[in-house]
Amino acid sequence: xxTFLHRHRGVTPYLLLAPGILWLAIFFLIPLAxxxxxxxxxxxxxxxxxxxxxSNFSNGIRDYHEQFVRSFVYAGIATGACLVLAYPLxxxxxxxxxxxxNLFLLFIVAPFFVTYLVRTLAWLNILADQGPVVSILxxxxxxxxxxxxxxxxxxxxxxxxxxxxxFMALPLYVSLEQIDPRLLEAAKDLYASPTQAxxxxxxxxxAPGIVAGTLLTFIPAAGDFINAALLGTPGQAMIGNVIQxxxxxxLDYPSAAAxxxxxxxxxxxxxxxxxxxxxxxxxxx
Amino acid sequence: MRTIAASTPRPPRGLAARxxxxxxxxxxxxxxxxxxxxxxxxIAVVIxxxxxxxxxxxxxxxxxxxxxxxxxxxxxLGIQDAIITSLEVGLLxxxxxxxxxxxxxxxxxxxxxxxxxxxxxxxxxxxSTPEIxxxxxxxxxxxxTTAVFQLGFVTIFIAHVMFIVxxxxxxxxxxxxxxxxHLEEAAxxxxxxEVTTFRKVTLPLIAPAMLAAALLGFALSIDDxxxxxxxxxxxxxxxxxxxxxxRVSVPPQINVVASAIFIVAITLxxxxxxxxxxxxxxxQGVT
Numbered sequence: 001x002x003t004f005l006h007r008h009r010g011v012t013p014y015l016l017l018a019p020g021i022l023w024l025a026i027f028f029l030i031p032l033a034x035x036x037x038x039x040x041x042x043x044x045x046x047x048x049x050x051x052x053x054x055s056n057f058s059n060g061i062r063d064y065h066e067q068f069v070r071s072f073v074y075a076g077i078a079t080g081a082c083l084v085l086a087y088p089l090x091x092x093x094x095x096x097x098x099x100x101x102n103l104f105l106l107f108i109v110a111p112f113f114v115t116y117l118v119r120t121l122a123w124l125n126i127l128a129d130q131g132p133v134v135s136i137l138x139x140x141x142x143x144x145x146x147x148x149x150x151x152x153x154x155x156x157x158x159x160x161x162x163x164x165x166x167f168m169a170l171p172l173y174v175s176l177e178q179i180d181p182r183l184l185e186a187a188k189d190l191y192a193s194p195t196q197a198x199x200x201x202x203x204x205x206x207a208p209g210i211v212a213g214t215l216l217t218f219i220p221a222a223g224d225f226i227n228a229a230l231l232g233t234p235g236q237a238m239i240g241n242v243i244q245x246x247x248x249x250x251l252d253y254p255s256a257a258a259x260x261x262x263x264x265x266x267x268x269x270x271x272x273x274x275x276x277x278x279x280x281x282x283x284x285x
Numbered sequence: 286m287r288t289i290a291a292s293t294p295r296p297p298r299g300l301a302a303r304x305x306x307x308x309x310x311x312x313x314x315x316x317x318x319x320x321x322x323x324x325x326x327x328i329a330v331v332i333x334x335x336x337x338x339x340x341x342x343x344x345x346x347x348x349x350x351x352x353x354x355x356x357x358x359x360x361x362l363g364i365q366d367a368i369i370t371s372l373e374v375g376l377l378x379x380x381x382x383x384x385x386x387x388x389x390x391x392x393x394x395x396x397x398x399x400x401x402x403x404x405x406x407x408x409x410x411x412x413s414t415p416e417i418x419x420x421x422x423x424x425x426x427x428x429x430t431t432a433v434f435q436l437g438f439v440t441i442f443i444a445h446v447m448f449i450v451x452x453x454x455x456x457x458x459x460x461x462x463x464x465x466x467h468l469e470e471a472a473x474x475x476x477x478x479e480v481t482t483f484r485k486v487t488l489p490l491i492a493p494a495m496l497a498a499a500l501l502g503f504a505l506s507i508d509d510x511x512x513x514x515x516x517x518x519x520x521x522x523x524x525x526x527x528x529x530x531x532r533v534s535v536p537p538q539i540n541v542v543a544s545a546i547f548i549v550a551i552t553l554x555x556x557x558x559x560x561x562x563x564x565x566x567x568x569q570g571v572t
Contacts, residue, residue, distance in 0.1 A: 001377070007385070010398075011557070012392075012396060013392040013394075013395070013396035014398065014400040016388040016389065016391050016392035017388065017389055017392045017404060018384050019384075019388065020385035020386060020389040020450055020454075021389065021404065021407065022409070023385055023446060023447060023450060024408075024411065024451075025448060026445065027423060027426070027443055027444070027446075027447040028407075028410070028411050028419070028422075028447055030426060030561075031422035031423045031425060032422050034422065034425040034426045034429055035418075035421060035425050037421035037429075038425045038429075039424075043372075054346065064414055075428070085320050085323070086320070088313055088315070088316045088320070089317045089320040091313070091318075091322065092313050092314060092317035093317070093563060096313070096314065096317075096469035102558045102562065103558070104321070104563075106551070106554055106555065106558060107321050107325065108324065108326055109554070110324065110328060110547075110551060111324055111327065111328060112326050112504055112508065113504060113546065113547045113550035113551055113554070114327070114331055114544075114546070114547045115507070115508055115523060115527065115546065116508050116509075116510050117510055117524050117527040118331055118527060118529055118539060118540065118543035119327050119530070119543075121333075121527075121531065121535060121539075122328075122330040123327060124345055125330045125334055125344075125345055126326065126327065126330055128345045128346060130345075130346050130520065131345075131346070142329045162323075162324075162327065201313070215413070216413075219414075219415055220415055220416060221411055222415060223415025223416060223417045223418065224415075224417075225419075225511075226416065226510065227287055231438040232505055235434055240351045240417045241416070243417055243421060244417065244514075246512070247421055247424065247515065248386065248515070253425065253428070256421065257421065257425060258420045260417065260421045260422070263415060263418060264414060264415070264418045267413070267414075267415065271413060278343075
């Protein structure tokens, strides 16, 4: 086998790629084609027929534009909150934590080690009506005597923020960690104040991390339905909740497939804009 | 924070200046530690409530301390089977995905070939697609090919390998890019063929990256709800079990299992951090 590989060097990369790429082709690309096929069908479960039913798309957008907008607004707020929470922490880890860096990185990914659903349920404990947070907020009159945190937009958005925080923090860390400290010394030597050095050197150099983190947080957040289902009410339903219930509860596959495609299309548009701005090689790592 | 200092008799101007200086100097540290606290809070709550004795069916309010939940962790019907299924899927999918992903990463880093860009995009796409779309599209494939695929263990396994592969590629690639090809060239010069070189030189060098990728893959697999939910049929993994039961009750055993998973995972991750740290130190010493 060794000599075979040596003689046919040009074949080697394709042999290496074949199993993994086939898997992705069969179980990622082809399913997308099936999803497209499904989205153009009409009829009632289980008798769907392919009829180029474009109206699945227009009806989907018409009936659920509210949930689409809500998903993107919630995901946007959560992404912003992640950035505000993560940037100073990650900056501190990259420049101040010294030998403790890896330990603090572990703190960032630690929430991933608690099952998604269970860590979301933990926010039910924390935000519970009889819980400490609500009682303190009621005492200081931020909340009314019957005010709640659960079943509110606040609960859903904070759940999303918490759950996708590491997707923001890790790419940010990578970009900050790569900054050559000599650049900051140079800025200082040239009489930049710490604020100026941050705004003119650190911040621009960490921009790729900000953009990557923003996308990696925003994309899953926009498709999420767990937080809205567990921490919210139907009034906070996101497009993920609609797709999920159409697929698995009302068995309306065509319109669920069409909605999935619209969601993916909207997200792809965001990605393409991003690729234009920063270049595709950086995007794919 | 300044309450202690406020009670000590010092000239007020100096105190204010000192407080300001202290805040300025440590504001970032304080903020960072607060965010770490925020990240740890729900984890602490999960572990704390695994020792709770809830009054009703929902484990949302602290009542009293008990060890019963840990002693009888499998007292809830179905929880043991669910966790076993999760572990089986996780192990199988991780092994397969780590192998497939490492091979892709090697091809991408080592070779220039037609279709390299397309491969990069294909690997990146699943990571940038919302899980719900991944799950839904795979479900439509399985629904349209019921002669081949019945929803259950196998379809969960297929789905998990699919979404883990990309993460493995990214993790291993990052490590491969930084490594010295001269070592392999030296092995070849000394008469080793490609397979021997891979086994004796490449594999030991990328083993830590593969292990890190495998750990990440296993964590992703055992944690996944959305994609699994779409493709599980009647089979229950632990997250599916939690989702199913959360509508009617939240037994503290859920917290016990989640805490146990967390403790095992954090121990392994800590071990990996230490191993990589020592590995880095060793290679620094050699070169």
